[in-house]
Amino acid sequence: MSKLTEDEIQKKLLRFPEWHYQDNAIHAEFEFDNFKDCFSAMSRIAFDCETLNHHPNWSNTYNVLNISLTTHDAGGVTHKDFKLAEAIDAIVIPEEDA
Numbered sequence: 717m718s719k720l721t722e723d724e725i726q727k728k729l730l731r732f733p734e735w736h737y738q739d740n741a742i743h744a745e746f747e748f749d750n751f752k753d754c755f756s757a758m759s760r761i762a763f764d765c766e767t768l769n770h771h772p773n774w775s776n777t778y779n780v781l782n783i784s785l786t787t788h789d790a791g792g793v794t795h796k797d798f799k800l801a802e803a804i805d806a807i808v809i810p811e812e813d814a
């Protein structure tokens with residue numbers, strides 16, 4: 717899968733308000749009520765990663781989850797990253813805000 721141009725990425729990001737592009741990856745930060753809710757979301761995301769065979773660079777500090785998505789095999793952002801971002805948004809963003 718070939719990497720997207722910055723123009724293509726910025727256009728796609730219009731549909732992903734939580735995400736921004738920087739340094740060959742798309743990034744988002746999500747805050748939860750507590751560690752348990754955060755880690756629960758991470759567990760659910762992990763199952764989707766396995767289904768999609770695509771994996772995030774991420775870190776967790778108590779109730780905050782930082783996620784960066786890039787396609788290592790392509791050296792940049794591809795459609796696979798947006799597929800995973802879509803799955804993550806579906807898990808993390810409450811229905812009434814989506």
Ligand SMILES: C[C@H](O)[C@H](O)[C@H]1CNC2=NC(N)=NC(=O)C2=N1
Pocket residue numbers: 769770771772785786787788789790
């Ligand atoms: C062998 C396996 O399919 C690849 O290494 C997959 C797994 N998950 C991946 N995740 C991400 N983010 N980028 C990849 O290039 C990638 N490649």
